[in-house]
Amino acid sequence: MRHLSSIARPVTALALAAATGVGALALGTAAAGGAQAAPPLRNYVKTIRCDSANPFPAPRVPISVDVWNQVRFPSDGLPGPAIELIASSPRPRGLLPNTGIYTMSTTVNWHNVTTGKRGVVRVPTRAERITWQAVLHPGAGQVNFRITQRIGAMVFVPMVNPQVSTCRGSARA
Template sequence: MRSLTRTARSAIVLALAAVTVGGGVSAGQAAAAPELRNYVKTIRCSTADPFPGPRIATRVEVWNNVRFPSDGLPGPAIELVASSPRPQSLLPNMATYTMETTVTWRNVTTGKRGVVRVPTRARLVTWQAVLHPGHGRVNFTIKQKIGAMAFVPMVNPQYSTCRGSAPA
């Protein structure tokens, strides 16, 4: 084995270890990982900017069948992940937006209801909410309150509401 390069020796050792442990993968066989969540759709939820400028085009991605939700509670769940493409910053590396997001949801199949509140501060409009509605069709309403962070939070707050639904 002295004549082989270090890379070739490493490859041989890894191959032998895979065969010994029983984890060998034959040609054409893929080691596919199960999906940890399922993309449903994107909802557009624009809001007036508390700073002078055009409206903030916020996109809310809707995911269902989330096996490991970010809130640490057992899945499956629905996650709403919001983001805007343009940051605003008066001072670099400082939070310039304060957001208070409320998601009210109702499982129309079971009648179960809930409310999730998400306070956030960031250089761009971004937040994430996790819903635990059980199985069935879920309708939700997103209410955003977005203000400027100008030495105090929530200066010149702007409001928006948008709606969506997803299977749970």
Template structure:
């Protein structure tokens, strides 16, 4: 009886994203409460971005947990984040819009500006989910620059 080779599994190689920077994009809270601290992390060098398109990409991830003692299970947010970008080397521009609904301010945007320095402008619209979406919307615009690799 011939000996058969053991089956092998193939998978995409693991690639670690390179952290670029964190910038703040704090916003007023549409619910009664203090201002929401929103750190936005920027990553580059992602071999396999979440949207499945080829790189180079910049990934922006915002995550702002509610402070302890607030009504975490009762409050919900609707977030509409618009990221406008411009590659300063090529002049290429684009816009990515990410709608989100969660019990804290959290969003993720993946942009494909091509390699080089990129100017980013982030506009957040954060509203309370109170029987209908976007009650008492609060707006915040912030920006930074990063280099896509």
């Protein structure tokens, strides 16, 4: 019995790593010799706040936007490296138990001040809480960006009582 559990643990760990994608590169590196750790898939830069008024009769929504750079495999499928902005908020508590569904239209205007390159990324989203993800492909250099969130309630039609908020940030690509 001891022999089976000693085999099951590594197999279970390998299956979990393969299913989640976590550690798959590290496992491959260890098998190749283990001398070097795999480079990270992305690098956390900072978190910025981009709070918004709530389109439902409820308090303001706190929104955190995590900024990642050196993203090797961006979620949009285009070649990296890239910068990813991932916004999230807790499930807002409204006057009613299940407040509803939000419709979001997020626009990110970015400017690579090193190269002069500019771009715009638009992200439509619909969810029970404020959440969205934008991928920027600015090339190497210092990148400034402005996030404009348009958040509305989904009440039979999208974007009822839209609320607009803007915030700014920067990262090195």
